Amino acid sequence: MGKYFLKRFGQMLVVLFLVTFFVYLLLDLIPGDPVYAILGNKIRPEQYERVYKELGLDKPFLVRYGEWLSGLVQGDFGRSIYYKVPVVELLAKRLPITFFINVIVMTISTSLGIWMGIISAVRRGSKVDNFITVFSNIFACVPGFWIGIILVYFLAVKLQILPTMGFTWPWEDFALSVRQLIMPILVGVLTSLSVMTRQTRSSMLEVVNQDYIRTARAKGMKEKDIIRKHAIRNALIPVITLMGIGIGFIFGGSPIIETVFSIPGMGNLLVSAIGNRDIPVVQACVFIMAAVICMANMAVDIVYGLVDPRIRVK
């Protein structure tokens, strides 16, 4: 198991290294002169000079990349051109918010999705199954921002029971925090739930037709215990893979949710940084998202090994 972990960790480092390379390449891939691209054409030569140096454009690519990378390893993402502060300071405020929301979304949508998938598979063809299938299909094909806007329109504008926007930490004002969080979390959960539900349902249906479930029935086990003890663990193996993808999906969706609900998270930061041509911030955000997804996938592979002994041995 230790070996397996090390191997996966090594692979992850390789991937992350490649990610840094491509992220850094961003600067050089912008058409035209990056400084003009960032600041526009109407700038004074001193300004140009300053930013040119700040971006390290006077040095060869590999040297710049090396410096950027060594800074990154030490937790230094450079300075934001727009906000004129170190990128790390921005991230320190923004990242926890995004994490906080996404972890909640992830937890709810996974547990709810698995639960709904199991119910729907066990009671296949029943009304509950039909309802769950229709319900999850509807939200699978509706874009998240639309759900967000509709929710804002009804709950915040018409009924005025929830605030339209903003974010407050629960320890600052618990009631307000909860009220502000309801809509963004709902959007996040609804959009990511269906994939989870449907995957669990189909893998569960496959498992209950396996020979070892028949063996368990022939032992005289209760149907409930068969599902709990024999079926779920086997059915979750493909679902776990999906969780890795799901984390990526949820993080990828956070710019949208955070923009719709004006939440000062990393997604929001990324969107405005792109608008402001704040390249160092964009680089940092993209890198962090990639890192999160990589780590999520590694975690998935490890959990995979824990659940399925056949993988562990290899």
Add this chain to the structure above:
Amino acid sequence: MEERILEVKNLCTGFEVDGQTVRAVDGVSFHVDRGEIISIVGESGSGKSVTQMSILQLIRKPGRIMAGEVLLDGQDILKYPADSEEMRKIRGGRISMIFQEPMTSLNPVLRVGEQIKECILLHHKMTNQEAEERTLQLLRDVGIKNEKIRKDEYPHQFSGGMRQRIMIAIALAAGADILIADEATTALDVTTQAQLLEMMKELVKRYHSSLIIVTHNLGIVARYAQRIYVMYAGEILESGDTQQIFAHPSHPYTRGLLKAIPRLDDDKERVLEPIDGLPPDLADKSAYCAFEPRCKYAGRDCREKNKPVLHETDKGHFAACHLEAEELDEAEKNFEKRTLKRHHHGIIKEEKLLELQHVTKSFKKSGGFLKGGGEVFKAVDDVSLTIKKGEILGLVGESGCGKSTLAKCILKIYQANEGKILFRGKDIIPLKEREMKGLRAQISCIFQDPFSSLDPRQTAGSIVGEPLKIHKLVSTPEAYANRVDELFRMVNLDPALKDRVAHEFSGGQRQRLGIARALASNPEFILCDEPISALDVSIQAQIINLLEELADKLQLTYIFIAHDLSVVKHISDRIAVMYLGKIVEIAPCEELYRNPLHPYTQALLSAIPIPDPVVEKERKTIRIQGEVSDGALEIRGCGFRPRCPKATKECEHSMQMKEYTEGHFVLCNQIKKLKEEI
């Protein structure tokens, strides 16, 4: 009278298919006494497994038990709902079942000990500690060594035979009175099969419980069962005492089966008489006798009178047939004259068609990404063989012996590492694929599984005709169509079926397609890799006869691979026995059966039960323990040594193939002593 523990009365189980009820089990009645071993015999689709599943109410939708009673100790258990407390106590607690597929019947993510313990705790009030001890005891009972370590392992760490042992342990866990072995040993090697059946018999005796063996293998029945029920199309056609049924089979189907299957003690000249036709489609069963369309004995009565019911023909012997035993005997006299004795021509020319010289194929055991190179494992180890034109060589060995690897080397699917494979004197090993092309037309093959070896989306005609196009053997579309029709007729298939796809054919028909495809390029040599193992017993004889007939007609040469020595006897001129990559014995067919020299050959022969209880009783059997893999890591000397009952120090030395009598070679250092014993 013995205590009647289980009695099934008039059981009917149906499946809803397209709004129609298909009766898979149609009025089946049987019983088992305490301490008895009975057998339910039937081919696939006969309803034998559904019957057993119905007893335990394990039938799932769209299936449904429609009528009947299942009396356990006189109490009807069908009146309990399928998921009731009472029914669950019976399942596993009173009646337990061992299923066919040991590879998939255990939960892959739970430790085996846990899976056994779970069953104990379900049915007995025990502490975890006590259950743990009982688990270890059970593992010892079913012959698993190092049980303390192995109980914490997962199913994939066990071989098929070992997994089936664990299934047996689960079945025994709660001390059930009735064990149902539903084709439990079918997928296993003959030596493993013999070990397991012997063990089950022992355990049943020890605990004074009962055993129901559900199988298609009449040999097993003859060796182990006290009474037999023969099933066909969801009904019982004949039942009675084993001795009685084998001595005086009263139903044409039973008679047909006994004539169709190859037997170890057969005279080589005996012609296998297949049962013509196919099992009936259960969806539209007629009101007449279900076997009538395939019955050679059938008279006018059979088509006019209603379905025959089971009636006593002799004391305790029942059959469902309008014809009396005398009438059957009379009819038999008539068609025995019609059976022509075919004699395989054997070697046509003293010409070496295929010659293998010291062929070796080794694989590296994968060491993984970071580990680097692993150990080298020789799947085929220094094999030398010669096959002359027109000869049929039977190649026999259990799974893992390297017979399929050898076949793949000959077909150049694998590249042999060492040695020479000479086809018509030309070594094919160094040939490039481009240079092989001409030879590929001359070397053909027929595969084991007719269900997965045919492309499901191609029509039968194009499957058969494909080699014609590849080797450019026909020039016009008419010639192509004619040749395909001719090939269809050669294997006794109607050319009108050309446009169907593979799944519309039965197993036997699909194998005919496979044969037609193999014949398309006019080959000289065909490699038949277990061509009949996946087929029903009544169909196997059809295919064996067809292959033999074609060999004569087209002057073909075969290597016929099988895992069991009874099958190859009829068709082979010479037989080679393989063990751990080496040929351990090779001899002319009859010589090998008369005088097997290698202890492994002897063990293989004695592991195969003969479908005749009288013969079975007289037989002396040699049991070997363990499995093929047990010797896999042995490097010095004989690979069979760890399992060999006759092994001595001498066996650690290297061995040489010795000629014992003319054409009879054996690879064993004990051979001098063996000679004296015989």
